Amino acid sequence: MRTLCSSTLIGEFFIIGFAGLVAMKDDSLSAGAVWTVCGVAMLLSVVLCGMVTRPGGVQLGWALQIALILSGFVVPMMFFLGACFAGLWWASIHFGRKIDEAKARWAEQGPSAA
Secondary structure (H helix, E strand, O other), X not given: OHHHHXXXXXXXXXXXXXXXXXXXXXXXXXXXXXXXXXXXXXXHHHHHXXXXXXXXXXXXXXXXXXXXXXXXXXXOHHHHHHHHHHHHHHHHHHHHHHHHHHHHHHHHHOHHHO
């Protein structure tokens, strides 16, 4: 699960950065505000890569997904991209857990099962 979730989070890191560049074109937003919000979100996405398997890591990931979708109020394309990454986040968790279970079953059987 960790690998799939981390891959999704690293992808989000770049998307958040690009969204920050787009948000800079809005004259009503200051550069400091845009990069403070984007910087915190980008930092959170990187920190979550190491926290995914810890208690609360997945829930924080969901909070980041919701924040990405809500960022669509500033950069409208983020409604779509946020929803796409929320779907990827769900798939990473769902299929990552299945892979982890399969690995555990295979490890129980030992090397003779191969």
